[in-house]
Amino acid sequence: xxxxxxxxxxxxxxxxxxxxxGDYAENAxxxxxxxxxxxxxxxxxxxxxxxxxxxxxxxxxxxxxxRAARLGSTxxxxxxxxxxxxxxxxxxxxxxxx
Numbered sequence: 001x002x003x004x005x006x007x008x009x010x011x012x013x014x015x016x017x018x019x020x021x022g023d024y025a026e027n028a029x030x031x032x033x034x035x036x037x038x039x040x041x042x043x044x045x046x047x048x049x050x051x052x053x054x055x056x057x058x059x060x061x062x063x064x065x066x067r068a069a070r071l072g073s074t075x076x077x078x079x080x081x082x083x084x085x086x087x088x089x090x091x092x093x094x095x096x097x098x
Contacts, residue, residue: 002036002088003060005067007050009081014045016077021048023074031066034059037091039098046079053088060085 011017021040028038037053054060071081 002053002055002091003057004051004053004086004088005060005063006084007081008043008083009048009050010079011046011048011077012079013077017042017046017048020074020077024050024070031070032063034063053091 009020011020021042024040028040029035032038032052035052035054037051039051041049041051043049052063054063071078
């Protein structure tokens with residue numbers, strides 16, 4: 001069963017949010033190669049929700065080191081992060097997805 005991490009991120013400034021979103025868009029696929037889905041949503045000028053979906057809990061667990069490295073390298077831009085995780089119970093995307 002797929003397993004997901006949901007990060008609710010608050011940035012120090014709108015500029016930090018834009019820089020972080022660009023960096024994530026450019027590098028996340030390489031940093032998290034086992035992820036089935038990587039999704040980042042700007043929820044405000046200084047906030048985002050970032051969702052990653054893995055094929056199973058083992059793949060999710062293996063991504064922890066890459067996640068820690070990413071957070072460490074961007075900590076100067078981040079005010080706070082709230083993290084949720086759990087089994088995916090629905091994954092639907094139509095042909096016009098994103």
